[in-house]
Amino acid sequence: MLIEYDGDEAIRFRYLAKSILIQQNYKDFYIYQGKNENKIQIFIKTKELSLPQATKVLESISDKLMEKLSKKWKLLPSQNLPYEYNIATLPYKELKF
16 A cells, blocks of 8 residues: 655654554555655555555545645555556655654
8 A cells, every 4th residue: 555645744744654554553664755855655565455445544544644734645546546547656765764
């Protein structure tokens, strides 16, 4: 699963997302920077999920993020997007905390 942020509060997003993922018992995730410093990609490793299950999990994480930030991210995979738009860009470098 992937959360791809592209906004002005990249550092705040990183730390907030990390906190939410840990609270929801997702300990196996990787945070990368995109082509520019404002693009953050969080890859979440999970067991195999169906598209509706993955969408539901990602939307619950997104709801928690929206409590603190305005939405400037997309969730992949998403059953709300056409198949052709469920594509992620390649990350540039891994970010450490």
